[in-house]
Amino acid sequence: MGMRLFTADAMRRADRRAVALGYPSLLLMEAAGRAVARAVREHFPDARAVWVVAGKGNNGGDGFVAARWLFLWGYRVAVYAPDGQAGDAAQARKALEAHGVAVRPLEALDLEGAEVVVDALVGTGLSRPLAGVYAEVAARVNASGLPVVAVDLPSGVPFTPHVRADVTVALAGLKREHLFYPARAACGRIVLDGIGMPEAALEAPELPELLTPEAMRALLPERPGNAHKGSVGRVLVAGGYATYTGAPALAALGAYRAGAGLVTLAYPEGVPLEPLLEVVRLPLAAWRAEALRAARAEAVAVGMGAGPGGPEAARAALELGLPAVLDADALVPEVVAACRGRPVVITPHPGEAARLLERRAQEIAAHPLEAARALAERYGVTVVLKGGPTVLAEGAHLAVNTTGSAAMATGGMGDVLSGVIAALLAAGLRPWDAARLGVYWHGLAGDRVGRVGLLAHEVAEALPQAREALISDAVRPFWV
Numbered sequence: 001m002g003m004r005l006f007t008a009d010a011m012r013r014a015d016r017r018a019v020a021l022g023y024p025s026l027l028l029m030e031a032a033g034r035a036v037a038r039a040v041r042e043h044f045p046d047a048r049a050v051w052v053v054a055g056k057g058n059n060g061g062d063g064f065v066a067a068r069w070l071f072l073w074g075y076r077v078a079v080y081a082p083d084g085q086a087g088d089a090a091q092a093r094k095a096l097e098a099h100g101v102a103v104r105p106l107e108a109l110d111l112e113g114a115e116v117v118v119d120a121l122v123g124t125g126l127s128r129p130l131a132g133v134y135a136e137v138a139a140r141v142n143a144s145g146l147p148v149v150a151v152d153l154p155s156g157v158p159f160t161p162h163v164r165a166d167v168t169v170a171l172a173g174l175k176r177e178h179l180f181y182p183a184r185a186a187c188g189r190i191v192l193d194g195i196g197m198p199e200a201a202l203e204a205p206e207l208p209e210l211l212t213p214e215a216m217r218a219l220l221p222e223r224p225g226n227a228h229k230g231s232v233g234r235v236l237v238a239g240g241y242a243t244y245t246g247a248p249a250l251a252a253l254g255a256y257r258a259g260a261g262l263v264t265l266a267y268p269e270g271v272p273l274e275p276l277l278e279v280v281r282l283p284l285a286a287w288r289a290e291a292l293r294a295a296r297a298e299a300v301a302v303g304m305g306a307g308p309g310g311p312e313a314a315r316a317a318l319e320l321g322l323p324a325v326l327d328a329d330a331l332v333p334e335v336v337a338a339c340r341g342r343p344v345v346i347t348p349h350p351g352e353a354a355r356l357l358e359r360r361a362q363e364i365a366a367h368p369l370e371a372a373r374a375l376a377e378r379y380g381v382t383v384v385l386k387g388g389p390t391v392l393a394e395g396a397h398l399a400v401n402t403t404g405s406a407a408m409a410t411g412g413m414g415d416v417l418s419g420v421i422a423a424l425l426a427a428g429l430r431p432w433d434a435a436r437l438g439v440y441w442h443g444l445a446g447d448r449v450g451r452v453g454l455l456a457h458e459v460a461e462a463l464p465q466a467r468e469a470l471i472s473d474a475v476r477p478f479w480v
């Protein structure tokens with residue numbers, strides 16, 4: 001079963017399924033609290049004094065469990081919470097108090113002497129922005145400058161105010177706030193703990209898939225020992241005029257570094273292109289499908305280069321009937337609309353998605369999953385909506401990438417990605433597989449060289465070592 005990205009509701013359903021399977025919910029809370037206590041010990045090994053702020057719900061319950069274990073391990077512990085817990089949370093509170101640990105009112109919070117704060121005010125049960133004493137506690141914890149370990153979610157996200165955590169222990173599964181900004185920025189380092197939740201309870205094929213190393217490794221095309229350059233995928237790159245003369249070269253480089261056997265670059269005669277020794281050049285008098293056939297390609301990447309010829313190049317390339325990746329200036333409604341039901345991957349950023357959906361870019365960036373789904377529905381193609389994180393859609397399927405970083409927000413990065421996806425299409429992968437693996441691999445390569453100042457060609461150069469790492473099981477997801 002693949003990993004899924006949960007909403008609060010979906011996690012509540014998983015909880016209920018676990019209970020229906022006979023799994024006592026108090027066991028989940030016990031595992032959750034203990035995981036939080038362990039995170040404190042592992043991430044702040046020098047701390048001896050831990051203050052816990054807890055709410056009325058199960059998030060607070062997890063906090064009481066964490067406090068009990070930390071107390072039993074010899075930490076100095078102070079616990080602040082309102083009265084009025086019920087169910088498991090009330091039990092967890094009693095179990096803590098049985099050790100003689102007093103729970104003081106939140107209003108009495110005194111952070112003097114604390115070395116780490118555990119934030120267990122609210123988790124997935126948040127229904128409205130924090131206010132009153134909760135908002136005050138969040139503000140005081142933030143202002144204290146003390147390290148914060150958040151239980152499940154930093155309290156208050158996705159609204160403001162919220163706690164800013166150094167470590168967030170995600171319980172049972174990752175939720176949207178752990179992946180999407182601005183909430184993600186409040187999480188700090190994210191560690192996922194399974195809390196013993198039975199796999200069957202977590203099954204939720206309707207939720208977006210999270211791209212994991214295991215799932216992506218399985219998609220990597222094999223390289224047979226008797227491979228030759230015509231047998232592992234030939235890619236045609238069509239684009240590169242006017243301003244971005246390096247763009248097609250970056251796409252070609254991305255395709256080669258992703259394993260393409262041969263890359264042909266078609267371009268209008270007379271356009272000066274950046275040299276790339278291994279690329280076959282195909283100068284054209286005009287964008288005509290007949291001329292493009294000379295490349296004998298199995299997939300085509302169109303649109304890098306941002307010139308007025310983009311749509312024209314795209315039309316000619318699409319006439320070849322090959323699997324295709326469309327980017328940038330090829331992403332105009334008339335061109336994309338002609339691709340319905342064909343093996344085509346489009347790779348818009350929010351601005352291009354806005355053009356295709358006739359919406360505002362801010363709206364797209366604020367609701368990327370919904371936008372990707374809308375694009376897939378409207379155009380009947382595979383969608384890669386670039387962003388932090390990149391989200392993908394095809395038909396009813398959604399996926400969210402888990403690699404890459406803001407360091408990759410630089411020119412030419414998308415051209416490399418187009419080349420990678422085109423190489424995977426040429427190697428015979430279905431568009432959904434090529435898009436998911438391409439996005440994941442591209443991000444992984446970025447992570448391996450990742451620091452601000454990263455250049456697109458450096459990411460292309462890191463693709464082979466990222467592949468090796470993926471194959472040899474040396475890749476850990478960010479939540480481990």
Ligand SMILES: NC(=O)C1=CN([C@@H]2O[C@H](COP(=O)(O)OP(=O)(O)OC[C@H]3O[C@@H](n4cnc5c(N)ncnc54)[C@H](O)[C@@H]3O)[C@@H](O)[C@H]2O)[C@H](O)CC1
Binds near residue numbers: 011014058153
């Ligand atoms: N499967 C799991 O992931 C498990 C998670 N656990 C933990 O349970 C919480 C969710 O618990 P729940 O009781 O549903 O909600 P919360 O504790 O997050 O919050 C409910 C609590 O807070 C009050 N509230 C809501 N909004 C506000 C607000 N803005 N200001 C003040 N108070 C607010 C609400 O009225 C309730 O009293 C999950 O995050 C995990 O930490 C389980 O322990 C194990 C299984």
Ligand SMILES: [K+]
Binds near residue numbers: 059119121122123151
């Ligand atoms: K919390």
